[in-house]
Amino acid sequence: MREIVIVGRPNSGKTMFALNFANFLGVKRVDVTFRDYDDILTCRHFSIEEAKRELCSSVAHRTLTLQSIVLRMTMGKTPIEFMLDDTCGVSEQIHPDATVRRGMAQTLKSMRYADYIFHMLDMIYWSNHPFFQSGNIDQEIYQYGLARNAYTILANKIDAPLAREHLTKIGSAFPKAKVIPISALLGAGFKEVKACVARNI
Ligand SMILES: Nc1nc2c(ncn2[C@@H]2O[C@H](COP(=O)(O)OP(=O)(O)OP(=O)(O)O)[C@@H](O)[C@H]2O)c(=O)[nH]1
Numbered sequence: 586m587r588e589i590v591i592v593g594r595p596n597s598g599k600t601m602f603a604l605n606f607a608n609f610l611g612v613k614r615v616d617v618t619f620r621d622y623d624d625i626l627t628c629r630h631f632s633i634e635e636a637k638r639e640l641c642s643s644v645a646h647r648t649l650t651l652q653s654i655v656l657r658m659t660m661g662k663t664p665i666e667f668m669l670d671d672t673c674g675v676s677e678q679i680h681p682d683a684t685v686r687r688g689m690a691q692t693l694k695s696m697r698y699a700d701y702i703f704h705m706l707d708m709i710y711w712s713n714h715p716f717f718q719s720g721n722i723d724q725e726i727y728q729y730g731l732a733r734n735a736y737t738i739l740a741n742k743i744d745a746p747l748a749r750e751h752l753t754k755i756g757s758a759f760p761k762a763k764v765i766p767i768s769a770l771l772g773a774g775f776k777e778v779k780a781c782v783a784r785n786i
């Protein structure tokens with residue numbers, strides 16, 4: 586089965602996107618498969634609301650290992666099935682907690698074997714930081730994504746006015762990437778994301 590991985594800095598909205606996008610595709614309950622660092626799998630069954638309560642948080646590093654859901658959709662009459670992998674957030678610093686470091690290593694590994702990469706860009710974060718900070722993790726992900734040629738940026742949190750204002754700067758910060766502005770919280774841009782999945786999976 587083809588796999589799409591969602592990567593980005595902690596708190597950028599990866600888990601919120603995975604669950605609300607599943608909901609957008611008509612899913613009311615999800616089976617989430619957790620893959621730990623030793624490749625041991627655990628599966629849990631949630632309603633979307635339960636999953637959001639338990640798996641999303643305003644505190645960074647809520648997600649520490651790979652969390653996958655299998656999704657189905659149709660484009661025209663063609664059924665499409667794919668796996669959506671949510672990951673531990675990655676950042677520039679070497680994190681003091683070994684669990685987070687292992688989670689980040691697993692994220693980087695998952696980018697290598699995924700068929701397609703969604704890069705979650707936190708537009709609230711970027712409305713408070715200079716886009717061209719050298720060595721920032723979003724630039725690193727961008728460079729890797731371009732090299733893979735199976736990559737789209739999801740510019741998230743555009744429901745926040747300040748975040749939306751900064752959308753105009755994305756073109757110069759990530760000039761060669763395809764960018765879809767979204768609100769993982771409210772579902773804005775999901776139709777475009779679905780079309781992107783259909784084209785690339
Ligand atoms: N305003 C706004 N907030 C959002 C949006 N998407 C996510 N958030 C909030 O951002 C916070 C982090 O969301 P998560 O989905 O847990 O982020 P994550 O990227 O999975 O974070 P980690 O698992 O810690 O790496 C939560 O408080 C969400 O409610 C969005 O589109 N708009």
Ligand SMILES: [Mg+2]
Pocket residue numbers: 599600601640641647648671672
């Ligand atoms: Mg998460």
